Every structure is written in structure tokens, then in C-alpha cells.
Amino acid sequence: MKIVKASDLTYDYVRHDEEGNEAGSIRAVDGVSLEVEQGEFIAVLGHNGSGKSTLAKHINALLCPTSGTIWVDGMDTKEEEHVWDIRQSAGMVFQNPDNQIIGQVVEEDVGFGPENMGVPTKEIWERVEESLKAVGMYEYRKFSPNKLSGGQKQRVSIAGVLAMHPKCIVLDEPTAMLDPSGRREVIRAAMALNQVENVTVILITHYMEEVIHADRIFVMDEGRVVLSGTPQEVFSQVERLKELRLDVPQVTLLAWELKQKGFPLPDGILTAQDLKEELLRLKKAGWRLDRKDGAEWRSDWNM
Numbered sequence: 001m002k003i004v005k006a007s008d009l010t011y012d013y014v015r016h017d018e019e020g021n022e023a024g025s026i027r028a029v030d031g032v033s034l035e036v037e038q039g040e041f042i043a044v045l046g047h048n049g050s051g052k053s054t055l056a057k058h059i060n061a062l063l064c065p066t067s068g069t070i071w072v073d074g075m076d077t078k079e080e081e082h083v084w085d086i087r088q089s090a091g092m093v094f095q096n097p098d099n100q101i102i103g104q105v106v107e108e109d110v111g112f113g114p115e116n117m118g119v120p121t122k123e124i125w126e127r128v129e130e131s132l133k134a135v136g137m138y139e140y141r142k143f144s145p146n147k148l149s150g151g152q153k154q155r156v157s158i159a160g161v162l163a164m165h166p167k168c169i170v171l172d173e174p175t176a177m178l179d180p181s182g183r184r185e186v187i188r189a190a191m192a193l194n195q196v197e198n199v200t201v202i203l204i205t206h207y208m209e210e211v212i213h214a215d216r217i218f219v220m221d222e223g224r225v226v227l228s229g230t231p232q233e234v235f236s237q238v239e240r241l242k243e244l245r246l247d248v249p250q251v252t253l254l255a256w257e258l259k260q261k262g263f264p265l266p267d268g269i270l271t272a273q274d275l276k277e278e279l280l281r282l283k284k285a286g287w288r289l290d291r292k293d294g295a296e297w298r299s300d301w302n303m
Contacts (some may be wrong), residue, residue: 003168003200004036004059004090008068011054028054030223031068038167039195043211043231044203046220055220056172056204060092073167088117090168091161097153097174106148106156107132108142111242113164124163133158133199135189138200147272151182162193167192168200175207183207207236208249212270219244232268251275 005081009032012025028053036042040074057063061077062244073084073089085176094100101111114124132138135155148245161169171190175183187210193199203211211217217234219227221244227234235241235248238256249257255278263282269275278290 001036002035002071002074003038003040004034004070004072004202006032006034006055006058007067008033008066009055009070010067010263011056011058011063012066013054015122028223029058030218032223032225034218034225034228036168038199038200039194039198040200040215041191041213042200043214044202044204044220045206045208045217045234047206050220051223052204052220053172053247054223056092056202058168059090059168059170059202060261061086061090062092066203088213089166091164091166092181093154093161093169093171095173097150097157100157100160101145101153104144105141106137106143108147109156110141110160110163111144113160118227127128127163127165128159131163132156134162134193135159136185136192144254149182150178151185154178154182154186158186158189158193162199163198166199168202170202170204172204173206174203175205175210206246208247208252212249219246224263231270235270236267 010027011028011029012027014025015023017023017028020208032055044052044055054063056075059064059072061072061083064078070077072086075086075089077083077086078127089235098245101109103112104245110128111124114127119127128141129138135158137155139160140152145156148156158169169190175186189204190201192215196200200247203214205211212231214231217231218225219234219241225243227240235252238248238253241248249270251272251274252269255265255275259265265278269278
């Protein structure tokens with residue numbers, strides 16, 4: 001089942017002069033077509049200004065297409081009568097958790113969304129408990145959000161969305177303001193929701209290491225999807241990603257550079273464990289690595 005489907009989606013930001021008159025427009029999303037299946041973990045990559053966050057806001061019906069169509073859980077986002085239902089189906093988590101947390105106590109904040117939906121009180125507390133447990137924050141339920149770290153706050157934000165029982169969660173650069181430890185916390189929580197709760201996750205990010213376990217990746221540039229595929233397929237195209245001003249995971253880059261030196265490594269190595277296994281395979285096959293002049297590598301088959 002398609003939880004999200006976009007067909008020739010286009011969006012223009014209208015510019016205004018100092019007097020409020022229209023002074024042209026800027027195309028942020030340009031003819032994007034894509035499909036996301038229920039239960040997938042999808043990553044959308046792109047440098048600043050590539051259109052990825054604008055695309056994300058369409059999935060939650062925060063923006064309405066200039067042209068084209070996007071359906072969420074079968075509902076056209078242009079139809080106003082569906083907006084509320086769309087926002088229950090596709091929850092949104094933004095960069096700054098402080099902009100989403102409004103409660104004085106963690107459990108009250110998580111229960112805010114279900115309360116607005118008219119969920120019975122008993123069920124609200126059941127949802128709060130299950131959502132906080134899902135993101136590993138149940139022991140902090142009585143804490144003030146002000147006492148939490150950035151990663152913990154972002155997990156509370158995710159729990160607040162999860163408590164509304166969405167089919168899909170859109171994470172719009174949720175780790176951009178966090179340190180490495182906080183980023184790991186949030187990504188682990190998102191992966192758990194996807195794998196255990198079968199929630200569709202759409203992750204907008206520019207941190208390459210966050211997406212190596214995604215089912216599929218879409219890479220955007222100048223409002224268009226210019227690359228798509230599995231992480232292995234996308235990250236195999238190191239030179240193309242560099243042209244798009246994007247990094248690749250450090251392990252992938254190391255493997256690619258070794259391959260340029262002549263090592264017969266496969267494309268799309270994503271983890272240190274994968275690289276270790278490939279190097280051990282070469283060693284068993286008689287591949288010998290020697291230093292030369294302190295910098296260059298020489299490699300020989302010793303069969």
C-alpha cells in the first residue's frame with residue numbers, strides 16, 4: 001500500500017517586495033514523482049536549498065502544491081476536508097525540539113496531541129506510556145523537558161507524534177541541532193519505530209551515516225530527485241555525490257579510495273564491519289598490502 005505518492009509535484013515560493021506586492025517566485029520543488037510503501041524507512045538527502053524540507057512539508061499538508069499532486073494515505077493534500085486526517089496519518093518532527101515541546105512535564109507534552117484529537121482520557125495515558133517506552137523515555141515521564149538533553153527532547157517530540165498513532169512520521173532534519181550522541185539516540189529511536197511498530201519513517205537529513213540502514217534513498221538537487229535507490233546503489237556513486245556537494249559515509253569513502261588504488265573491493269560498502277570482512281577476504285585470497293614511500297599503496301596477488 002502506498003502511504004505517500006507524489007506525481008509531478010511542483011512548489012513555488014512567491015517573493016514579495018517591501019510593499020507586499022508579488023515580485024517573482026522561486027521554484028523549490030520541481031516535478032517530483034515518487035512513491036513510499038507503508039512500513040518503509042525512506043531517507044531524503046540533499047544540500048541546503050535542494051528542496052528536501054519543502055517536500056517534507058507537503059507530506060504533512062503544511063504546504064499545498066503549486067501544481068501536481070501528492071497523496072497521503074490515499075488523500076489528496078489539496079482537498080481541505082482531508083487536511084486534519086492527513087496530519088493524523090503523517091506526523092511531523094522538526095529540527096528544533098523546543099519549538100514542539102509545550103508541556104511542563106514530559107508525559108503531559110506527549111499527551112497533548114491525543115487530547116486535541118478527542119481521545120478518551122484512559123486511552124491517552126495508555127498511548128503516552130506506550131509512546132514513551134517506544135522511544136526509550138518512559139523513565140523520564142515526570143521530568144520537566146527543560147531538564148533533558150537535546151537528544152532526549154527530540155525523542156520526546158517523536159513520542160508526542162507517535163501518541164497520535166500516525167501511519168507515517170516525517171523527520172525534518174531532526175538531528176541538525178544535536179551532538180553526535182544525541183543524533184545516535186534519535187536515529188535509534190526512529191529505526192525502532194520502523195522495525196518494531198511498522199511505522200513508515202521518512203527521514204530528511206544531510207548526515208550520511210544516518211541513512212545507511214534505510215530501505216531506499218532519494219537524493220534531491222535544485223528541487224528535483226536526481227538519484228534514488230538502496231543505500232548501496234546510491235553510495236556506490238561517490239563521484240556523482242561529490243558533484244552534488246554531498247558527503248558519503250566515511251567507511252564508504254575509505255573503501256572507494258582503496259578501490260581507486262587498485263583493491264578489488266565491491267561498490268557500496270557502508271559499515272566498518274563490511275569493510276573488515278572484505279579486507280579479510282582479500283587477505284585469505286593472498287592479497288598483500290605494502291607501504292611504499294610512506295604514502296602510496298602497492299598491491300599484488302600472491303596466488
